[in-house]
Amino acid sequence: MDLKQLRYFIAVAEELHFGRAAARLFISQPALSFDIKKLEEQLGVQLLVRTNKSVKLTAAGQVLLDEARSLLQQAEQARRLTLRSAQGALGRLRVGFVSSMLYRGLPAAVRRFEQAHPGMEVVLQEMNSAEQALALQRGQIDIGFVHRGPLPAGLRAEPLLAEPFLCCLPPGHRLAGAARLDLGELREEPFILFPRPAAPHYHDLIIACCVAAGFSPQIRHEARLWQTIAAMVGQGMGVALLPESLCRAWPGVVGVPLKQAGAQSEIHALFSEENAPEAAHAFLARLLQQLPGDDTDSVIAP
Structure with missing residues (x-):
């Protein structure tokens, strides 16, 4: 199973019509039918129910459709990140945040950080505090901004606001x-x-x-x-x-x-004790300049 087969399958699953899917992919209908049948043989399951009048997804086909979309999205992200790296870019910083951070300087910090680091792409992911802790443990984000609360082992928090x-x-x-x-x-x-x-x-x-x-x-x-x-x-x-x-x-x-x-109301920056990248610390420094309140009582120095 390769990315080309997944793209072909997604087109058929979305169109539910081999002719329209073939036209969308700029290939012949027989070639498309052959590739879908080959994919089904490789997986050992039926993905589509075909009749003379309709095409429908099986339960297994629906599962593959969801996973195929996710895999293609990840592949595109990998392609973009590789291209940026080849062009001298620094990479990508994944930032978790609770929604209140949108009113506490986060958007401005992202803009100014990316201006100061032209090759760095900041990707924001809204999560509650517990979800961010889990994402950090799994290596899915690089830094989080959370409400005060208990911390799992391996994470550390710096009070910000x-x-x-x-x-x-x-x-x-x-x-x-x-x-x-x-x-x-x-x-x-x-x-x-x-x-x-x-x-x-x-x-x-x-x-x-x-x-x-x-x-x-x-x-x-x-x-x-x-x-x-x-x-x-x-x-x-x-x-x-x-x-x-x-x-x-x-x-x-x-x-x-x-x-x-x-x-x-307290906000803390959340890091992995072992794997916090330097870019995460640089982003935190930029955010500290954007936090609300001019008086020092409202901002807690890390």
């Missing part, structure tokens, strides 16, 4: 004009929070803040992303506790500081 939570309110809320508010004033309000598996540390931290203020929050709605939560608050569907930079960045909501102190 700590900022307070604000109470995120819709503009017409009775407390939206307050300079500061006591969290206990929200005991009767519907809260919007994300499911605990999405970010256990943040979920537990927000619940603990409410409990310390003397109440258990009424969680009316759940959403997996900060952006979705902020949008729902803006629509008057409830209130939420959001990190300051995220709350300030989202139009249509009001962020009110809390009288209670102590709860912080």
Whole structure:
């Protein structure tokens, strides 16, 4: 089985018609039929059910279609990376990130890093903190940006940013004009929070803040992303506790500081203890220049 056979099979599987697939591939229909039959013989399974009127995928064919697409994508990435290397490029840096990093300087850091390293290609992969830890252990990313939490063996974290939570309110809320508010004033309000598996540390931290203020929050709605939560608050569907930079960045909501102190939203850079490339450290240095907040209290030096 080679890449040419996989390309031929994908064309047939997508067109479900040998004539159209042959035209798409600029080969004859008999040659295409021969190659597909040869592929089936090599694998020892039937990939397509053919009749005079139709072509359909078997269950095995559907599995191969998914895998073939993935293999061709990996082959194209390998081709591009090899070509860039031959042209004097430095390679590729794979960066994992939680979605809140989009509002904490990550896009600007990518642009400036690539400008400073013209041959380096930065590839972003959004994952939650646990997924990034697993990806680092498997060598699938080079550096991650995660929320605070327990670390598996073989990884190390460098604290980057700590900022307070604000109470995120819709503009017409009775407390939206307050300079500061006591969290206990929200005991009767519907809260919007994300499911605990999405970010256990943040979920537990927000619940603990409410409990310390003397109440258990009424969680009316759940959403997996900060952006979705902020949008729902803006629509008057409830209130939420959001990190300051995220709350300030989202139009249509009001962020009110809390009288209670102590709860912080933290971001950490995550590395493999043994295999962190130099490019990952260079990228981290660039990101530190883009983190929100001009005061040194909001940025933790690594």
